[in-house]
Amino acid sequence: MRNPSRRPSTYLVGLMLGALALTACSADPAESSETPTGGAQQPITMWARAATASQSQALVDAWNAENDRKVELTVVPTDNYLQKVGVAAGSNDLPCLMASDVIYMPNFLDKNLYVDIAERIEALGFADTLAQGHIRLSSDGDAVYGVPHNVSVSAIFQNDVLLEQAGIDPAKELGSLEELAENAAKVAALGDDIDGLYYTGNNAGSISFTHFPAIWASGGQAISADGTESLLNSKESVAVFDVFNKMFSTGASPASVRNESGATRNEVFGSGKVGYVLASNSVVQTVPETDGLKIGVQGIPGVGGGVSGYVGGDSIGITVSCGDVDAAWEFLSWTLSEEAQVGVYAQMNQLTVRSDLAENEFAQADPRVVRLNELVGLGDTPKALNYGQTFNDPNGPALAVLRDAMFGADAKTALDAGNDAITSSLGG
Amino acid sequence: MSTITSAPRSRRSDGARRRARTEATSGLLFSLPAILFVVVLFIVPLVLAAWMSLNDWPLIGDPSFNAPDNYVAISNNKLFMDSVLFTLKYTAVVTVIFLAVALGLALLVQSTRPGVGLFRTAFLLPAAVGVASSALLFYAMYNNDYGPLDDVLRALGLISGDADFLGTPNAAFASTVLMVTWRFAGFYMIVLLTGLQAIPVEVYEASRMDGASWWQTLRLITLPLLKPTILLVLVLSVTGSLLAFEPFYVLTAGGPSNSTVTMVIAMFREAFTLFDLGSAAAIAMVILVALVAINLGQMYAFRDKDKK
Numbered sequence: 001m002r003n004p005s006r007r008p009s010t011y012l013v014g015l016m017l018g019a020l021a022l023t024a025c026s027a028d029p030a031e032s033s034e035t036p037t038g039g040a041q042q043p044i045t046m047w048a049r050a051a052t053a054s055q056s057q058a059l060v061d062a063w064n065a066e067n068d069r070k071v072e073l074t075v076v077p078t079d080n081y082l083q084k085v086g087v088a089a090g091s092n093d094l095p096c097l098m099a100s101d102v103i104y105m106p107n108f109l110d111k112n113l114y115v116d117i118a119e120r121i122e123a124l125g126f127a128d129t130l131a132q133g134h135i136r137l138s139s140d141g142d143a144v145y146g147v148p149h150n151v152s153v154s155a156i157f158q159n160d161v162l163l164e165q166a167g168i169d170p171a172k173e174l175g176s177l178e179e180l181a182e183n184a185a186k187v188a189a190l191g192d193d194i195d196g197l198y199y200t201g202n203n204a205g206s207i208s209f210t211h212f213p214a215i216w217a218s219g220g221q222a223i224s225a226d227g228t229e230s231l232l233n234s235k236e237s238v239a240v241f242d243v244f245n246k247m248f249s250t251g252a253s254p255a256s257v258r259n260e261s262g263a264t265r266n267e268v269f270g271s272g273k274v275g276y277v278l279a280s281n282s283v284v285q286t287v288p289e290t291d292g293l294k295i296g297v298q299g300i301p302g303v304g305g306g307v308s309g310y311v312g313g314d315s316i317g318i319t320v321s322c323g324d325v326d327a328a329w330e331f332l333s334w335t336l337s338e339e340a341q342v343g344v345y346a347q348m349n350q351l352t353v354r355s356d357l358a359e360n361e362f363a364q365a366d367p368r369v370v371r372l373n374e375l376v377g378l379g380d381t382p383k384a385l386n387y388g389q390t391f392n393d394p395n396g397p398a399l400a401v402l403r404d405a406m407f408g409a410d411a412k413t414a415l416d417a418g419n420d421a422i423t424s425s426l427g428g
Numbered sequence: 429m430s431t432i433t434s435a436p437r438s439r440r441s442d443g444a445r446r447r448a449r450t451e452a453t454s455g456l457l458f459s460l461p462a463i464l465f466v467v468v469l470f471i472v473p474l475v476l477a478a479w480m481s482l483n484d485w486p487l488i489g490d491p492s493f494n495a496p497d498n499y500v501a502i503s504n505n506k507l508f509m510d511s512v513l514f515t516l517k518y519t520a521v522v523t524v525i526f527l528a529v530a531l532g533l534a535l536l537v538q539s540t541r542p543g544v545g546l547f548r549t550a551f552l553l554p555a556a557v558g559v560a561s562s563a564l565l566f567y568a569m570y571n572n573d574y575g576p577l578d579d580v581l582r583a584l585g586l587i588s589g590d591a592d593f594l595g596t597p598n599a600a601f602a603s604t605v606l607m608v609t610w611r612f613a614g615f616y617m618i619v620l621l622t623g624l625q626a627i628p629v630e631v632y633e634a635s636r637m638d639g640a641s642w643w644q645t646l647r648l649i650t651l652p653l654l655k656p657t658i659l660l661v662l663v664l665s666v667t668g669s670l671l672a673f674e675p676f677y678v679l680t681a682g683g684p685s686n687s688t689v690t691m692v693i694a695m696f697r698e699a700f701t702l703f704d705l706g707s708a709a710a711i712a713m714v715i716l717v718a719l720v721a722i723n724l725g726q727m728y729a730f731r732d733k734d735k736k
Contacts, residue, residue, distance in 0.1 A: 083700065086487035111488045195573060202683060256573045259594040261681055263564060268573045393701045394681035395507055395689055403684075 043072035044328055045095035047085075048149075051078040052314050055150045055350055056099060059335050062344050071097070071331055088321075089113055096322035097332065099149045099314040103387045105137040106227070110385060114138075114145035114317035120329050121147060124336065129356040133311040133381025146317035147336060148353035150345070153375045154210045154310040156180070157283045160294040162187050162194065162275045170294075174301045177214050177243045180276065184252040187275030196252035198269060199278035200262040201406060204399035205392045208382070209310045210278035210300070211402075214240040216380055217302025223426060227384025230422035232401070233415040239303040241402075241411035248407055258407050269293075280312070281372045285349055297368040299375050309379035313353075351376055390425040397421035474716075480709035487703035498710035507686060508694040508711060515691045518601070519669035525609055526665045527658070530616035535646075537617070538624050548621075555615040563678035566607040570594055570679070597687030600680045604688065608675050612668075616661050623657025624650070659730040663723055670719060691715055 048056035053075040060073045074095065076084050082104065088094045089111060100108060108114060121127050121144055127135075131148040138146030160170035166186040174180050184196030200206035212222040220236025223229065231237060247253045256268075269277040272292035277283065278300065289295055299307035316335075318328045334340055341352040346362035351373055358373030384390070391398050401418030405411040482495035502508060537548045554562065569575035570593035581587045593603045627650065635645050651658070673692040676682060682689035695715065699708035 079700075082487060082703070086703075089488050090490075107488070113488075198573070202681065254573055255590055255592065255595070256571055258684075259571070259592075261567070263678075264568050264571050264574045267568070268571065271574065273573070389702055393697065394683065395686050395693070395697050396701070399683070400685060 041069070042323075043070045044097060044324070044331055046071055046073045046097040046099070047076055047081075047095045048073060048099040048314065049078040049081045049101065050075050052099070052150050055345065055348075056314075058344050058348060059340055062340065063331055063334060067331075069327055069330075085113070092321050094319040094321035096319060096324070096328045097316055098319050099316040100146075101388075102134050102137050102148075102311075102313055102315045102381055103392075105134075105146055105315050105317075106383060106385045107388070108317075109138070109140050109145055113319055115320055115322070115325060116143040116145060117147070117318060117329065117332075118142060118144040120333070124333060126336075126354060126356060129354045130336065131311050131313075131353050131355075131376055131381075133379065134313070134315045134353070137381055137383045138315050138317065146315040147332065149314040149316035149335065151311055151313035151351050151353050151376050152280045152282065153312070153351065153372055153379055154213055154278065154280055154300060155372060155375055156276050156298040156300055157269065157279055157287075158276050158296045158298060159269070159272060159274060159292075160296045161272070161292055162190065163296075166190055166275065170296050174298050176305050177218070177240060177301050177303050180301060181243050181247050181252060184247055184276055185250065188252045188254075193273055195254040195268075195274045197247055197257075197276045197278070198254065198260070198265065198274045199257055200260045200265050201257040201403065202259050202261045202399070203394065204390075204396070204402055206262050206265075207399075207402045207406075208391045209280065209312060211240065211244065212382065213300040213308035213310050213379065214243075214302050217300060217306035217308040218304060219302065219306065223382050223384055223387075225383075227382070227387065228423070228427050230419050230426060232405075232422060233412075233419040236303065238412045238415055241405040241415060243303060244406045245408070245411045258403070281351055284366075284368055284372065295368070297371045299371075299378065307375075307378060309375035311376055311379040311381045384426055386425060386427045390422060393425075397425055477709045477712055480705055481713050483706050485704075485706035485709070487699075487705060491706070494706065498706045499714075501707055502710060502714060505694070505698075505707075505711075507689055507697070508691065510686070511689045511691045511694040514687070514689060515670055515672065518605070518672060518690065519666055522605055522608055522612075522669050523662065523665045525605065526612060526616050527661060529609060529613040530620050530661065533613060533617040534620040534624055535650075538621065548618075551617050552614040554611050554613075555618075557611065559611060559674040560678055562611045563607060563675045566603070566610075567594075567679050570603055594680055595684060597684060600684060600688050604675050604679050607679065608672075611675075612665075616665065619661055619664075620654065620657055623654045623660075626657075627653045655730060659726065662726055662730070666722060666726065667719060670715070670722070 046056070046060065053073075056073055057075070060071045064070045081100070085094070085098065085100075085108070094113060098108075098113070118139075121130075121135075131151050134146070134148035134151070135144060138144055156174065158170060163170045163183070166183070166189070168183050168186060174183070180197065186196070188194060188196035199210055208222065215222050215234075215237045218236040218240055220234050220240075221231050222237060223231055232241075244253070248257070260268075265277065265279060266283055266287050268274060269279065269283065270287045270293065272290055284295065284297065287293075287295065299309055301307050316332065318325050318332065322328050336353065338357060341354055341357050342360045342362065345352055346357070346360045346369075349362070349366070349369065351369070352358065352360065352363075353376075355373070355377035358377065359370055363369040363373055390396060393399070397418055401414060401422060404414035404418065408414050480491070481498050482493060483491040484494040484497070485491040533551050537544050537551065557565070569577045572578040572590055572593075577593070578587075578591045581591055592599055594600045631649055631653070632645065635649050640648065671692055672690045673696065676688050676690050676693060677696075680688045682693050691711070692715070695708050695711040698704050698711060
């Protein structure tokens with residue numbers, strides 16, 4: 001009888017297991033967690049989140065085309081970004097350069113993930129033109145750990161065609177939030193299927209992105225300077241949400257804003273049946289104009305006047321795992337240069353992170369982009385360690401309070417009742 | 429005499445033992461890849477999650493042992509406790525609907541008449557769409573300013589005024605149930621169809637000969653013989669529904685007013701919104717134990733009582 005153990009298939013299985021074991025044991029020592037990334041002549045590693053990867057990729061491609069020392073970009077799914085950073089930070093496997101949604105910079109600073117580059121930024125000669133909200137969120141005392149990598153800004157986008165039909169001069173700058181409400185009511189009166197003002201009303205992150213600027217423009221603040229206290233029950237904030245509440249109750253804003261999570265916001269505006277939408281600059285880049293839709297841009301006004309915008313986007317810093325900080329900075333400083341900001345970003349119709357380049361040759365071809373670039377200089381970014389946990393939490397107190405303020409019976413009652421819960425979430 | 433006869437026996441038994449040993453060794457070698465697969469992808473993560481649940485484990489930073497705080501905190505986590513009841517309600521509702529709709533569809537397309545293939549494909553097609561994509565599709569349809577559903581329902585005279593598909597807790601729940609029924613009913617139809625086709629035609633012929641009505645045939649022939657397949661559908665549906673995440677995450681984000689938060693959404697929030705991996709792991713362990721218990725209960729309830 002043939003011994004089963006000597007069958008060729010048995011040897012095959014043994015061979016495969018041996019190969020598996022060898023593979024498992026043959027990890028390249030250069031990849032061990034003890035070795036800093038980005039040693040001499042190795043590519044400079046970089047991570048960016050998928051949501052803004054096209055801009056990072058454009059910069060990296062332009063750099064790699066001209067330089068021997070390459071940058072190796074890894075695009076991480078946006079929803080997995082923090083998890084990946086968390087795991088990598090634990091094993092000292094962070095990339096040399098790490099971009100991050102700017103609102104999470106305080107969290108990364110708190111964990112000492114970046115090296116201080118304050119002196120290098122100062123030596124650039126144009127430090128004061130960099131998006132100051134990003135610099136503030138990347139700073140701890142005198143130390144600065146990051147620079148703006150790309151920016152987005154919230155603004156009001158208007159359909160000039162509908163505005164003209166409603167008897168509104170599209171070229172006239174909005175004087176106040178009340179004027180926006182009046183105009184939105186006029187547009188909504190054009191017909192049953194026409195909306196005055198549309199926005200994301202079921203996502204606290206988006207609401208803070210589009211509504212906090214109205215509080216700033218009114219002269220108030222949404223959260224305290226140290227980021228631990230909610231000021232949403234302040235008189236400026238209450239006045240702002242009261243205007244939105246009245247727009248909703250009178251039909252100037254449609255019922256569907258209450259359920260809008262952001263997924264279809266640009267599509268609804270793109271239908272050409274909306275007078276105004278509160279959104280990010282992505283509208284200009286992604287919503288195509290038609291005969292019934294000519295897109296104009298305005299800053300977000302406050303109650304009684306003023307104008308502001310929320311400057312979002314990504315900041316980027318050199319991590320403590322980086323083995324060649326000088327090489328990483330060489331790339332980073334180049335990304336801030338006019339060559340990169342105008343030659344790469346402005347050419348692809350993106351906003352520049354430097355206010356002195358707002359009126360660059362490409363932006364001038366589209367006055368709306370010039371206006372958006374100006375808003376980056378006028379706008380702000382709130383700083384709080386628990387900002388993401390508070391305002392990006394669909395099940396936390398912030399969304400419930402903000403929705404109640406906009407869609408409930410009374411804005412003041414809702415904000416007074418829920419302010420402490422938001423403060424508690426902010427860690428105050 | 430005995431010594432003469434015992435020697436060959438001993439040799440035979442030694443050989444048999446050797447053969448048994450080598451066969452056992454070969455068997456072990458053959459199953460090693462599967463064992464490795466289970467250990468690496470199931471046992472190790474499970475042990476890690478169990479260990480994580482005993483620690484204060486931030487997303488970034490060093491963990492510290494804090495047992496049993498994470499488990500104690502579950503009882504104070506109102507969002508999770510509410511989500512348990514909601515998830516059970518959702519599971520009960522969709523499982524009944526899945527079973528009824530899928531069985532109805534399977535009976536419709538059971539016989540091989542001309543054109544029945546088209547219907548089978550049409551019913552199964554939604555199962556080829558990803559769950560998150562399906563939810564996004566329905567999200568767009570439920571938007572009165574963008575989707576056509578509102579206009580269609582009004583044109584048919586089924587509603588007057590504006591529909592509010594996601595604005596109230598009941599509407600959001602019903603809209604999500606409709607979406608998952610569209611997405612999953614076809615899949616369960618195929619599962620039940622395989623069970624139906626395994627029932628011998630002779631049994632149906634015999635029942636017809638005995639003068640059984642359609643209802644009697646369904647109740648006394650089809651359903652009893654379909655019991656193992658129904659059990660499979662129940663296990664799949666109950667397990668999947670208890671772990672529901674994407675439909676609610678995309679369509680309602682747990683709203684309005686946290687009325688549609690499932691257990692997994694509550695767990696996800698602990699981990700990736702509040703960055704408390706220890707609490708999330710503790711919730712995961714509780715859900716795991718509950719799932720195993722429920723599945724065992726289902727199998728016990730549906731066990732073959734006639735088995736000797």
